[in-house]
Amino acid sequence: MEKLSNAFAVGLGKTTGTLSRMLRIGGGTTLPGRVARLVAPSVLRDLSATLPGGVILLSGTNGKTTTSRMLAEILCANGERVLHNRAGANLITGLTTTALAGTDWRGRPQATIGLFETDEAALPQALAETAPRLVLINNLFRDQLDRYGEVDTLAQAWKQALRTLSPETRIVLNADDPAVAYLGQDLRCHVFYYGLEDAQHAVGAGAHIADSQFCQQCGERYRYSLAFYAHIGHYQCPRCGYQRPTPQVQLARLDLSGIEASRLYLRYPGGGLELNLPLPGLYNATNALAAFAAALALGVPPATSRYALERFSAAFGRxxxxxxxxxxxxxxxxxxxxxxxxxxxxxxxxxxxxxxxxxxxxxxxxxxxxxxxxxxxxxxxxxxxxxxxxxxxxxxxxxxxxxxxxxxxxxxxxxxxxxxxxxxxxxxxxxxxxxxxxxxxxxxxxxxxxxxxxxxxxxxxxxxxxxxxxxx
Incomplete structure (x- = not known):
C-alpha cells in the first residue's frame, strides 16, 4: 500500500509541476512537493533512501545557494549525477519537489546523489527525513527574526537534530563562526572544520552586528585575535578556554581582484593548491572554501574541485x-x-x-x-x-x-x-x-x-x- 501511495504521489507531483510551468503560474519548484506530501507524507524520506550516494544537506544564513551550486559542480565534475534544488526552493516542499523531479514516473532515481540547500528553520525536519550522508553548515547570523527567532534558539534546534544522526554521518562546519563551530562539540559523527587564516582580511567590519559574542560553554564574552566581520574570526573564551577549533581545511591566503575574481591558496591534510575563483569578495571565497572542504570530506580529489571551481558561474542574483x-x-x-x-x-x-x-x-x-x-x-x-x-x-x-x-x-x-x-x-x-x-x-x-x-x-x-x- 505504501509503494502504491508513493507511486501515486510521484505521478501527481510530476503532473502538477508540468501544469504549473505550462500555465505559467510558477516554476513548479514547491507546489508539486506540497501536493505529493498530502498524498504520501513520507515521500521525501522514501525517495531519499533510493539514492545510491545518499543525501548531502547544506544550510546556514548567507551563501548557501552559491555554496550548494559550487558543490554541485564539483560533484558533477567527479562523475556524479546530482539531484539538486538548483532554483533555491529550500523548504521541505521544495526539497520534496526536487526529489520528485529526480525520479522517473515509477519513483526510481535518475541521480546518484542528492544535494539539498535547506532553509535554516527547515533543517531539523530535513535531517530527520533524508538521513544525510554529509551535512555542511556555513554560518549563522540574525536573519528574519519574525520567522527564525534569535540565533541561539536556532542553534539549539540544530544541535538537538544533529545529535540524532548516525555516527557515520560527516559534519562540515565553519570554524570561524563560534555558534556553528560549537555544534561539533559532543557529536558522535565525524566532524570536519574549515576556516580562514589570512590576517590581511581581519578588518573587524560590522563588529556591532555580531550575533554570537558569548561563549556557548560558560557565557563569557569571546576575545578575538582576528576579526573578519561581525562575529566571524579567531576567538577564545578567557574564562573556560574554549576556542576556535583548528580547521583541517584552511584558506591560507586570499587575494581579491575587484568585482571580477579572487585567488585562493588552500591547505588541507596532505597537501595544498591554488585556484582562481571567477567570483569576487571575501564572502564568495569562503563559500568556495566550504564547498572544497565538503568535497574533500566526501573523498573528491582536490584537483577535481579546483577544476570545477575555476569554471564556476554565479547563482542567479548572487x-x-x-x-x-x-x-x-x-x-x-x-x-x-x-x-x-x-x-x-x-x-x-x-x-x-x-x-x-x-x-x-x-x-x-x-x-x-x-x-x-x-x-x-x-x-x-x-x-x-x-x-x-x-x-x-x-x-x-x-x-x-x-x-x-x-x-x-x-x-x-x-x-x-x-x-x-x-x-x-x-x-x-x-x-x-x-x-x-x-x-x-x-x-x-x-x-x-x-x-x-x-x-x-x-x-x-x-x-x-x-x-x-x-x-x-
Whole structure:
C-alpha cells in the first residue's frame, strides 16, 4: 500500500509541476512537493533512501545557494549525477519537489546523489527525513527574526537534530563562526572544520552586528585575535578556554581582484593548491572554501574541485552579471537580506570604486527592499547594515520596493546626498529609471531583497535578458 501511495504521489507531483510551468503560474519548484506530501507524507524520506550516494544537506544564513551550486559542480565534475534544488526552493516542499523531479514516473532515481540547500528553520525536519550522508553548515547570523527567532534558539534546534544522526554521518562546519563551530562539540559523527587564516582580511567590519559574542560553554564574552566581520574570526573564551577549533581545511591566503575574481591558496591534510575563483569578495571565497572542504570530506580529489571551481558561474542574483540586451549596459545583481550580508556586499562594491571627481563618476545603484514573508517583515536590519560606506561614493541611486522610502531615509542618514536619489516603488520602472541615469561605460549595481530579486529577474526574463530562474 505504501509503494502504491508513493507511486501515486510521484505521478501527481510530476503532473502538477508540468501544469504549473505550462500555465505559467510558477516554476513548479514547491507546489508539486506540497501536493505529493498530502498524498504520501513520507515521500521525501522514501525517495531519499533510493539514492545510491545518499543525501548531502547544506544550510546556514548567507551563501548557501552559491555554496550548494559550487558543490554541485564539483560533484558533477567527479562523475556524479546530482539531484539538486538548483532554483533555491529550500523548504521541505521544495526539497520534496526536487526529489520528485529526480525520479522517473515509477519513483526510481535518475541521480546518484542528492544535494539539498535547506532553509535554516527547515533543517531539523530535513535531517530527520533524508538521513544525510554529509551535512555542511556555513554560518549563522540574525536573519528574519519574525520567522527564525534569535540565533541561539536556532542553534539549539540544530544541535538537538544533529545529535540524532548516525555516527557515520560527516559534519562540515565553519570554524570561524563560534555558534556553528560549537555544534561539533559532543557529536558522535565525524566532524570536519574549515576556516580562514589570512590576517590581511581581519578588518573587524560590522563588529556591532555580531550575533554570537558569548561563549556557548560558560557565557563569557569571546576575545578575538582576528576579526573578519561581525562575529566571524579567531576567538577564545578567557574564562573556560574554549576556542576556535583548528580547521583541517584552511584558506591560507586570499587575494581579491575587484568585482571580477579572487585567488585562493588552500591547505588541507596532505597537501595544498591554488585556484582562481571567477567570483569576487571575501564572502564568495569562503563559500568556495566550504564547498572544497565538503568535497574533500566526501573523498573528491582536490584537483577535481579546483577544476570545477575555476569554471564556476554565479547563482542567479548572487553576484550575477547581466547585460541589458544586445550590447547594453552591464549590471551586477547582489542579493542582500540581513545586516551582515548587506554590509559585506556594500564593502565589496565600495572597495572597487574610486571617490568620484564629479557627479557622473562613482557608484550607480538600484536598491530594492521588500518586506514580504520571504524577505522578513521586519526591516529594522537596514539600520544595522553599514551603508555609511556609500557616503561620498554614490553618483546615482534609485530606491525601490515596498519599503523604498525606508531605504531612502536610511541612505540619507548614512551620508548619501538625497539629490542623488530617486524613489520608484515598482521594481520594473525603477530598473528603467536606473538604466536611464547610467552613463556610458558604467555598471549598474543592483541590491535587492529576495522577493524584489525574483520580481526583477521575472522582468529581465520578460525582456529576454536572462532565462527564467528555474532554467538557470
Amino acid at each position: 553576484i550575477e552579471r547581466v547585460t541589458a540586451g544586445q550590447g547594453g549596459a552591464p549590471m551586477l545583481i547582489a542579493l542582500i537580506k540581513n545586516p551582515v550580508g548587506a554590509t559585506e556586499t556594500v564593502r565589496m562594491i565600495v572597495q572597487t570604486a574610486t571617490v568620484p571627481a564629479h557627479a557622473s563618476q562613482g557608484l550607480h545603484l538600484l536598491i530594492a527592499i521588500n518586506d514580504r514573508f520571504a524577505d522578513g517583515t521586519d526591516v529594522s536590519w537596514l539600520w544595522d547594515a553599514e551603508f555609511e560606506a556609500l557616503a561620498g561614493q554614490v553618483a546615482s541611486v534609485v530606491v525601490s520596493g515596498t519599503r523604498a522610502e525606508d531605504m531612502a531615509v536610511r541612505l540619507k542618514y548614512a551620508g548619501v546626498d538625497p539629490a542623488m536619489m530617486r524613489i520608484v516603488p515598482e521594481v520594473h520602472p525603477a530598473l528603467d529609471e536606473a538604466l536611464a541615469r547610467l552613463p556610458a561605460g558604467a555598471t549598474l549595481a543592483i541590491l535587492p531583497t529576495y522577493t524584489a530579486m525574483l520580481a526583477l529577474r521575472q522582468d529581465l526574463a520578460r525582456r529576454g535578458w536572462v532565462k527564467p530562474f528555474w532554467e538557470g
